[in-house]
Amino acid sequence: MEPSASDREYFERAVAESLDGLYGAALRLCRDSSRAEDLVAETVMRAWSHFGALRDRQCFHAWLFRILTNLFFEECRRQAATPNPASLDAMVDDDAESDAPFSIFEKLHQPFLLWWGAPEREFLNCLLREHLERAIAALPEAFRAVFVLCELQGFSYQEIADMLEVPVGTVRSRLARARSVLQRALWEDAQAAGLLKSTVTAPSGDKSGEASTAQAAAGRHRHGPA
């Protein structure tokens, strides 16, 4: 059935409302602004050609992202002739710490590290947008898609599962792995960039240093009213 003038008006308005989010997601998925623009344009074209089949317009926003991610993975499959060395399976096999998620917070509170001030605040203050962008870009596609949809676009686990046509449990596990990989990348990036300069390793023979560090760590981890 040919879309009516009001359908067209609705479509244009709804696309305009979702456009920044679509472009933001496409940019993180494709890691290239030109490819991201192509992906969004293709998404809008496909959405228009299937618009008549959309029964519930409340779902329009999520439906657009579903099309966007489908197109992204189609593109990935087309490029599969040059396999990604950091494919999902390779990462699962290679990461010896798959059962122990990496946590920056726990790293910041290692008992042998001495921090002056509030380590979490210092770390976050040093963290630049480019560090975050780089860490997201380094995630393998399957993790990156889930991460972008949840963390950057705020979709629920169920919405993401529907978009990617995977069980909710898969969304949860990919998200957990993505967060772990991302935190490790941020930590290593910060170390390489010298952002952790305020971290002082207490000399092994310095008992007073160890004691004060341990006390500081214990103080931070003390359980009590927040």
Next chain:
Amino acid sequence: MTAVRKISCEEALQHLYEHLDHALNATDAVEMEHHLETCRACFSRIEFEKQLKERLAAIGREQAPETLRRRLRELLRRF
């Protein structure tokens, strides 16, 4: 009124991200909130993760470039 079940730090940390993602059911969310009111360590941890999450969310807010807007206007005209 039913008393809120006390959860351990281990349990709280297991549900940390679900709490931040608003993916906990009502009962689990209340138990988590109760734990965070009384546990400084978990409160600090969750505050850190929350701030990191906010920084990441800001990355998702990209303004679509004018070239893309023009291209879409042109596409929509042809539909």
